[in-house]
Amino acid sequence: MKYRRLGSSGLKVSEIGLGSWLTYGDATEKDTARECIRYAYENGINFFDTANAYNRGEAEKVMGEALKEFRRSSYVLATKVYFPMDAGPNDRGLSRKHIMEQCDASLKRLGADYIDLYQCHRYDPETPVEETLRALDDLVASGKVLYAGISEWTGAQITDAVGIGKRLGLRPLVSNQPIYNMIERYIEKEVLPVSEREGLGQVVFSPLAQGVLTGKYKPGQAAPSGSRAANDRTNFVINSYMREDVLACVQKLEQLAGEIGGTLSQFALAWVLRQPGVSSAIIGSSRPSQIEENLKAVDLVLTDEVLARADEILSEIEGFAPLR
Numbered sequence: 224m225k226y227r228r229l230g231s232s233g234l235k236v237s238e239i240g241l242g243s244w245l246t247y248g249d250a251t252e253k254d255t256a257r258e259c260i261r262y263a264y265e266n267g268i269n270f271f272d273t274a275n276a277y278n279r280g281e282a283e284k285v286m287g288e289a290l291k292e293f294r295r296s297s298y299v300l301a302t303k304v305y306f307p308m309d310a311g312p313n314d315r316g317l318s319r320k321h322i323m324e325q326c327d328a329s330l331k332r333l334g335a336d337y338i339d340l341y342q343c344h345r346y347d348p349e350t351p352v353e354e355t356l357r358a359l360d361d362l363v364a365s366g367k368v369l370y371a372g373i374s375e376w377t378g379a380q381i382t383d384a385v386g387i388g389k390r391l392g393l394r395p396l397v398s399n400q401p402i403y404n405m406i407e408r409y410i411e412k413e414v415l416p417v418s419e420r421e422g423l424g425q426v427v428f429s430p431l432a433q434g435v436l437t438g439k440y441k442p443g444q445a446a447p448s449g450s451r452a453a454n455d456r457t458n459f460v461i462n463s464y465m466r467e468d469v470l471a472c473v474q475k476l477e478q479l480a481g482e483i484g485g486t487l488s489q490f491a492l493a494w495v496l497r498q499p500g501v502s503s504a505i506i507g508s509s510r511p512s513q514i515e516e517n518l519k520a521v522d523l524v525l526t527d528e529v530l531a532r533a534d535e536i537l538s539e540i541e542g543f544a545p546l547r
Contacts, residue, residue: 273302322362341370403425438474
């Protein structure tokens with residue numbers, strides 16, 4: 224495994240991270256989830272990402288239980304706050320009340336004394352950014368949180384937050400967690416340049432486009448039984464990729480990956496990691512063998528010629544990037 228600094232902070236995270244969205248606590252049985260987490264840890268992954276909203280806290284519980292067997296200081300544990308956790312008007316968002324209460328609730332579910340990276344899961348237009356940043360800063364001062372980050376904020380929102388934080392003398396945000404893969408590339412225009420300027424590293428989710436960039440979904444064919452696309456409980460995001468033009472291009476990308484000695488998923492991860500502003504690519508896994516394959520991406524070298532050929536193939540997608 225290789226490691227990168229998380230933005231301009233001193234924290235080192237594995238280039239491949241393990242997440243729990245749509246898997247742990249829901250689609251993946253607990254024992255299998257523990258096997259995946261154990262395999263990831265034993266093979267160098269030190270960055271583990273979850274969120275309070277993933278299956279209403281169940282993913283945090285599974286992640287926390289599985290990581291208990293390892294020395295706490297040896298891994299980086301990340302979770303998030305924003306989405307509704309109950310029906311009340313204050314059970315959502317980035318108010319001081321919700322952030323403080325949910326941090327304590329996450330710590331309890333995780334069975335941890337502190338959270339390494341606490342992230343604002345989305346931008347909250349109903350709460351002053353200053354209130355949110357002060358709450359995060361107080362959590363860091365208390366020792367409950369070591370670093371603070373955000374997820375899916377725009378370049379303008381990041382610039383505004385960084386400016387407010389500097390004016391108030393608060394500890395800086397260190398990361399942003401956006402969607403980023405070969406098909407969805409909106410962050411390249413503004414988010415990446417702004418983040419690099421302000422010292423935020425990207426810990427990107429869905430680098431394999433919900434599994435589409437593994438090549439298992441074929442044009443003109445039904446989704447394989449048991450796959451994410453075939454599950455109505457988990458296919459609400461992947462459906463945006465399940466188009467004939469997208470799947471046809473994926474087949475060509477898979478052929479290109481084979482030419483350079485890799486699988487499509489390894490190619491897709493190496494493609495994401497080519498960006499110096501990306502600190503870690505977060506994968507999901509329902510079995511250890513998927514992690515084993517994906518870990519090899521850190522050693523796959525992509526030449527300028529290969530990257531140009533990939534872009535040529537991707538340009539065949541109607542309305543090329545982003546899809547949504």
